[in-house]
Amino acid sequence: MSLSSLNIVNFRNLENIHFDFNQYNIFYGRNGSGKTSILEAIYYLALGRSFRSHLLRRITKYGADSFSLFGKIQQKNNYISAGVERSIVTGKHIRVAGEDAHSHIEITKLLPLQLLNQDSYRLLDDGPKVRRQFMDWGLFHVEQTFLTLWRKVERILEQRNAALRTNSKIDHIKTWDAELAQLGFELHNHRKQYVGSFIPIAKRILQKLLPDISINISYFAGWDAEQELALVLANNLKNDLHLGYTMTGPQRADLQITIDKVPAKDALSRGQQKLLLYGLQISQGMLLNELTGKNCIYLVDDLQAELDSQKQSLLAENLLSLPSQVFVTGLTYEDLERLFISKNPKMFHVEQGNITL
Ligand SMILES: Nc1ncnc2c1ncn2[C@@H]1O[C@H](COP(=O)(O)OP(=O)(O)OP(=O)(O)O)[C@@H](O)[C@H]1O
Ligand SMILES: [Mg+2]
Structure with missing residues (x-):
């Protein structure tokens, strides 16, 4: 289009x-x-x-x-x-x-649409939220059902966090956990699959834009994804109660961008960062085209x-x-x-x- x-x-x-x-x-x-x-x-x-x-x-x-x-x-x-x-x-x-x-x-x-401007640096400078939005941009345009799923997870989290903040009974807090674990896992699977397709494309583009630098991109689920989210939520309940919000789950997912284990924003010059960011955004467009023809x-x-x-x-x-x-x-x-x-x-x-x- x-x-x-x-x-x-x-x-x-x-x-x-x-x-x-x-x-x-x-x-x-x-x-x-x-x-x-x-x-x-x-x-x-x-x-x-x-x-x-x-x-x-x-x-x-x-x-x-x-x-x-x-x-x-x-x-x-x-x-x-x-x-x-x-x-x-x-x-x-x-x-x-x-x-x-x-x-x-x-x-x-x-x-x-992808906007490439001064704000693009936020992908490296800011916290994980911007990088989640970056992943979710692709999923929004590729997966018809993604937005509904994302909204459901947000709503459950809001309710669970409200219950945590107001020190509700443990049983009441736990009523959200089964659904959060199931939908959160679904959300994670979408992201994992999308990033799995994104990384090889990004590597190819970044090889052209920054041939001398080996950039590592890895996806973090928001919890130790080797473990069941339901179990992780149950194990962290005490901590969550103390903090007043849910510490583990897809709401903490991230895309980690590093060079020799150093965050890209600390390892690259400003011009190199710009090429990296633009490379990632160009890769999004390529993947979108590959997956949907759009x-x-x-x-x-x-x-x-x-x-x-x-x-x-x-x-x-x-x-x-x-x-x-x-x-x-x-x-x-x-x-x-x-x-x-x-x-x-x-x-x-x-x-x-x-x-x-
Ligand atoms: N609400 C508004 N109504 C009218 N003019 C506005 C309004 N908001 C900003 N402007 C003016 O619009 C002009 C255009 O701004 P814009 O940022 O688009 O310029 P630009 O061509 O991108 O400049 P630069 O090369 O410096 O980036 C500016 O002079 C600005 O002061
Ligand atoms: Mg301008």
Whole structure:
């Protein structure tokens, strides 16, 4: 799938713009011209939220009280319209294929998307939650039933944790354990299988991007997976009661990324980390395509930052090897065009919220 056109009204400094996109789309222009805002608009259309602010006022154009984003999504030879309007006065309104939609997930499913920007470093810098989200992104797009399963596990955990916090009777706490153990194990199996398919692809891509570094990726279930989760929960009950939350289970799963047992964030330079992260995100798109035939959209904000020109080319080559649609931002025409020239990219000049081709 790809985004063939997009209409943006009153989003950040973009007042009223229509885009017709190609497979490779490049936005160049000065600082503050609106390049990231265009990626933010595509991201918002796909996910129903921004990667820069939770506040509607911040993303709506100053002086306006609503914004809207309408896109046309191409799925093989089919076109599906999808749009969202957010108003400070009248709330949220989502449309898919000409009908009102109840949840943004309907659009999210149509537009699998990977954002490559400064936030990508969080995968290495932050705690396990970001890495669980990274794994679960793939499962959400691959497994129809995954979201329901994930939500069930979250709900049981909430209830069990509430019971732990309020010092409920042991028997009451234990009522959650059988279901948590069963569904938690199911969730773990999905993740284990997905990561098992992901690692060989990631290794191949990382070998190209960082040939001199041996990167180890391993999956941690959230408990010693050699043992039954039910048993682990029972054995840890005293500890859980003391802490007031459930210490073991799929809610603690992680993807550990190391070089000679040292966490990648401590072992690699900033540029090397960027290549590693982008390599992992490119691998996600490859696996998605392999497993489902779907194509993921890539938003790459400031591709050139922190990379020397040889590494920029290497990254661009790898992005070009995907069957995906790619949106890239940067400062100058020449450098960006050079990187993508073999695929005849569409170049958009962004100037104070306006576009010239
Ligand atoms: N709600 C808003 N309404 C209008 N303008 C806004 C709003 N929020 C931010 N802006 C302005 O929009 C402009 C575009 O910001 P954006 O981050 O998209 O620029 P950019 O082209 O990515 O710049 P850089 O090259 O520095 O990353 C900025 O000048 C910013 O001050
Ligand atoms: Mg920017």
